[in-house]
Amino acid sequence: MKRNKTKLVPVPSKAMIPDRDVARAPVLECINLGITLGGIKAVEDFNFTVGRTEIAGLIGPNGAGKTTVFNLLTKVYQPTTGTVLLNGQDTHGMNTVQVNKAGIARTFQNIRLFKNLSVIDNVKAAMNNEMKYNMLSAILRLRDYRREELAAHHRALKLLSIFDMQDMADLRAGSLPYGAQRRLEIVRALATNPSLLLLDEPAAGMNPSETAELMDSIIKVHEMFQIAIVLIEHDMSLVMNICEGICVLNFGHIIAKGTPEDIQSNPAVIEAYLGRKK
């Protein structure tokens, strides 16, 4: 389950920040990515690279195209122009399902859990592709059914325990408090064994103390799994604290890329997004 920790190598790279992980190919490369939705260029010339264990932030005003970028990466929309390379492999022509199998998992801006399933079944559903038993085994409860279900059960509990949620395994997912639902969505995404995790406004609707807890959880996930994480977020305390690199979108264009410090002092970003400090 655990990936080996990559070495930090100081080599100049296309990955924004930090200059590491580039001994091997970056996990994600977007080259001139663009899409036209309803006659409007929702995203254009999106060039973006994420290192193998990088945490990157995607920020920008509403309607700037952040979620659209996620939808392009996960093939909810097919890009009109450009290329997405995932682990060096062109994702052209793939659909959402194939992209997930190739290693991208995501959460959603508006929580999208399987509300009527139990917490653990939400996680197990995400493990469906690693279970191989067929319908006959399921109906007759043959040995491979029992073996695979048991394995899945243990792994699901283990994943839930990262967020200290193993006690809630049998509860209905829709009955969980808001913060727990956000966490469960992350666990579900992790259950598909992604190499790149996309988080769409994970702290939306949380108060500062909940956000702080979430921040710890994201760091924990990152350290445990050594995967790349890209997050969209409006909560600047979260973004500036955990992202190593930040990319700012406005009207579908990248207006700035850099470290949190760079971004915070970038006049274009202040103008379009952050607003003047009081």
Added chain:
Amino acid sequence: MSEQNKKEALPQNKNGASPLLKVDNINVYYGSIHAIKGISFEVKSGEIVTLIGANGAGKSTTLNTISGLLHPTTGDINFLEHSIVKIQPHKIVEQGIAQVPEGRRIFAQMTVRENLEMGAYIQSDGNEIKNDIEKVYELFPRLKERRKQIAGTLSGGEQQMLAMGRALMSRPKLLMLDEPSMGLAPILVEQIFKIIADVHKTGATILLVEQNAQMALSIADRGYVMETGKIITTGTGKDLLSSDEIKKAYLGG
């Protein structure tokens, strides 16, 4: 007629005896879930009052109960000294309460202008509606630029402006805003709060529900802090902002 006079007199006596809105010990249930547990508060004419608290504390439920979308099992809500708990939502709008709902809920398939017209549904004078629309356009020049656009194609910030403009079209005596800053970029949050302050300057009384406690308290006269269906603290905006307890729980200090 005397009723009418009283309404107009109210804005002056800001600290006068009778509050514009008085919520008196209401209990609200969703099925068997006890969502609001006996809360009481009041909003005086001309004030900005804010309800802050965590997700699920019952802030939106409170607003929806005042609007008549939900009904309290016990307790009373008085608006202009009349009980409104048994009145249907559309009648409450006629009494002078407008709500900008959480998540904006504009009519996405209608044009910006049609949305504003719907806001003026209870008005019948065509000319006045036109004047009011112009006033809203003055307040939100962006909406004027986009008046013929289908509302669903607006950006989040513009939709929030439209939702506020739409609510103002009914000429409310009390404007209730449910999480106006939700999901907006920092720069837009600032703008929206500036607009709220502007609207307040025009004489409107505002009841504001917010997650963004910092912002909300900084413009509010008074605030109430809610937690799991109860009001746990109250005070002026300034007091609450400087309270250590509040800072710790809601302001990330």
Added chain:
Amino acid sequence: MAIKKFINLNLKQRLSLKRTEAKKIFMTYLFVIVSFAILQGMSITGTLSSTMEGMLIPICAYSVMAVSLNLVVGISGELSLGHAGFMSVGAFTGTATAILLQNLIPLAPLRLAIAMMTGAFFAGVAGFLIGIPVLRLKGDYLAIVTLAFGEIIKSIFNNFYLGVDDYGLHASMLTDTTNLASGGRMIIQGPIGISRIAKISTFTAGFILLMIALIIVFNLVNSRFGRVFMAIRDDRIAAESIGLNITRFKMIAFVTSAAIAGAAGCLFAMNYSTIFANKFDFNTSILILVFVVLGGQGNMLGSIIAAAALTILPEKLREFADYRMLLYALILIMTMLISNNDGIKYFFQKINPFRKKQEAE
């Protein structure tokens, strides 16, 4: 830390989905077996009224139909208004098979079993063919198209002629051009359907079929398949995002449901001496849907009870003669109104001791 605050341990145990699920499944099997034992006992001792006796097999068939439709409507969350179409396919192909095998296999139960399997097979094939276009659609569009398919199947069987003679099978559409050699037998005769059926369906066969249907459905639901069906039902987009192939799993549910319905159709048909296509029209599809909705979506026991009750009800209402269907309609409406009334729901929640404690917290 903050999460734990919300969840009281006792509450958690009581809300555990796993336990309630297991209990429900156990109760369902128990109910079916006990009912069968009682009814069979009464039947043998002759204490069962003849009308009731005559309804046993239809009740079984409708119960199986309801369980199979519940797999689509309740578990997979797709509204299907053409389920009678699959019943029809199963009835015609299964009965035709039984007639063809009449001399070959004199043992009636075996012949019935083979007929039901054939019916299930053809209904499954029909489900697959229909599923290709239907499952690309969503919601009410899907409902309308299944309705259309039900009507198409009805039209086809209404105009289909099949006969057998020494030279083999002969089929034609619209008009009877089979021109059978002497000694041949017409099997399906257009709008008249199949007549002179040897009634080989039995209550025991119906019971066994119902048990098999329950085992298939319950075990599927409690496997990775059911989990995926329900995941897709709850949120299609999220399901895709975790790599679930929507069309494939919808198809599995749809075909399984169709095949079970086919077997039920065969059981149903072989309980009568004649069967014709109009028997399986839109109203039948709706009737089965009513079983599912009344019994509760996803609730198999409910489906079975609703199917039994609503099969018996019109018979019991017979004494009201002309007002029978009127009363039936009124009961249907009242049931829906009452079962969805918040006040009444709340009342039941209140008298339920389990809920009361939860509220107290």
Added chain:
Amino acid sequence: MTFLNFFINGISLGSIYAIIALGYTMVYGIAKMLNFAHGDVIMIGAYVCFYAISRYKLPAFVGVIGAVLICTILGIIVERLAYKPLRQAPSLAVLITAIGVSYLLQNSALLMWSSNPKFFKPIIARGAFKFFDGQLSISHITILTIATCVLIMIALSVFINRSRLGKAMRACSEDKGAAQLMGINVNATISLTFAIGSGLAAIAGALLCSAYPTLTPTTGSLPGIKAFTAAVFGGIGSIPGAFLGCLMLGVIEIFAKSYISSQLSDAVVFAVLIIVLLVKPAGLLGRMTQEKV
């Protein structure tokens, strides 16, 4: 020339479907329910009209107006008693209730008027305009049907797009909660929608039975289902779509009846529907709404 005759008959049948479908889709739009009882309102309308004209010898237009009034009231009553209590209920429960109402209306009709078919006297005198030496004949009722349909279409479009109440209907169909917060009386608006839909159903009933004069308690169900199918075919929620879908369906049905087989015509109609939905999943003029992610 027979082709042209069939075509015009198809348009005429399609016009009747269109009037039914308008009521169906309006109700669908605002109440988000498949009102299966709509077809039976058509039947009730036709019976009222039949009794007014044939039994009480009233002038045809009085009969039609009477039918419209009674159906309007019926629509409002049904909505208030059966559907309004289920506003918050799951959509399937509402669907089943609608089916219950459909059975109720059919069986009430059966008790009141028996299952013997009634021979409906057309609302205008029989007769036809003949062209090309009588090769092409267009009956009066055909012209009346098409004209009525076009008129209703235009009136309804103007009403929904321009009038205050029409806009309120659109607002309710989008978001009832938000509409209430605007001061719109949602219940009254829904009642109004049912009233208009049922009134239209009565007109459709009179026209349908003038063209196809046998009247029984089940007369309305199949046209009701077909009209709704046609509305889906055209793109649900779009008035021009419903219109276009219904005209096409009418033409296809008449052609299938005439050139293929009258027994299989329904199968052909439904098969075409399926093919269209495969190519255009939102119907001919429907907008594909991408669910927001």
